[in-house]
Amino acid sequence: MLATGVFAGGINTIVGSGTLVTFPVLLAVGYGPVTANVSNTVGLVPGSVSGAVGYRAELAGQRRRVLVLGVAAVLGGITGAVLLLSLPSSAFEAIVPVLIAIALVLVVLQPRLSRAVAAQRERTPPHGGPLLWIGTYLTGIYGGYFGAAQGVILLALEGIAIPEDLQRLNALKNVLAALVNGVAALIFIAVAHVAWLPAVLLAVGSTAGGQLGAKLGRRLSPAVLRGVIVVVGLAAIAKLVG
Numbered sequence: 001m002l003a004t005g006v007f008a009g010g011i012n013t014i015v016g017s018g019t020l021v022t023f024p025v026l027l028a029v030g031y032g033p034v035t036a037n038v039s040n041t042v043g044l045v046p047g048s049v050s051g052a053v054g055y056r057a058e059l060a061g062q063r064r065r066v067l068v069l070g071v072a073a074v075l076g077g078i079t080g081a082v083l084l085l086s087l088p089s090s091a092f093e094a095i096v097p098v099l100i101a102i103a104l105v106l107v108v109l110q111p112r113l114s115r116a117v118a119a120q121r122e123r124t125p126p127h128g129g130p131l132l133w134i135g136t137y138l139t140g141i142y143g144g145y146f147g148a149a150q151g152v153i154l155l156a157l158e159g160i161a162i163p164e165d166l167q168r169l170n171a172l173k174n175v176l177a178a179l180v181n182g183v184a185a186l187i188f189i190a191v192a193h194v195a196w197l198p199a200v201l202l203a204v205g206s207t208a209g210g211q212l213g214a215k216l217g218r219r220l221s222p223a224v225l226r227g228v229i230v231v232v233g234l235a236a237i238a239k240l241v242g
Helices: 002-014 019-028 033-054 063-086 089-123 129-145 150-161 166-191 196-216 223-241
Strands: none
Touching (some): 002 033, 002 166, 019 089, 033 063, 033 166, 033 196, 063 129, 063 166, 089 150, 089 223, 129 166, 150 166
């Protein structure tokens, strides 16, 4: 679990989709889907914060974006967490395989999305505008509810709406993901059942992974990591529907 946390923290910082690694492991060791999701969210928050800190140099000059889009991220995270706790566990068990499948498609398509983003960048305004705010809120709902490939979705939206270097957008993505996961984790800690042993192990591992991911993210191609994510995600779907 500790090693999985390191791996997921690095993936989340570089690409996103660390949940597709940690969630199946939590299922494999015997936790139910809702408890696994809650514990996973709590455990990966320190990794999200660690990755954001690691990318702090790229955040220079983005304070307004962080404040404006951060409100959308927090509201979305609250909404998603409330939905997770309000809906019956059977609904989550039915929805999660679909969410993982969608996330895997996004992971596979990420290179194509990145090329499309690059083509659009020069024709967009310097700030995202209301459509990006709404998109961030909706992504926050998804992130608070489940969150796999949340980072991929945020990067795609930011890249289309903001004319910036992708490394700076990745820094912004890490902050927004940390806000979504953080507010959802606070709600889960207050009112839900958290499996604390795996959550703590994930927290320690993901914190280290976030720092490693920030150092490697500027140089490392995510192609191999993307392949691992797809394999693990398919295994998770097979376990959930089997």
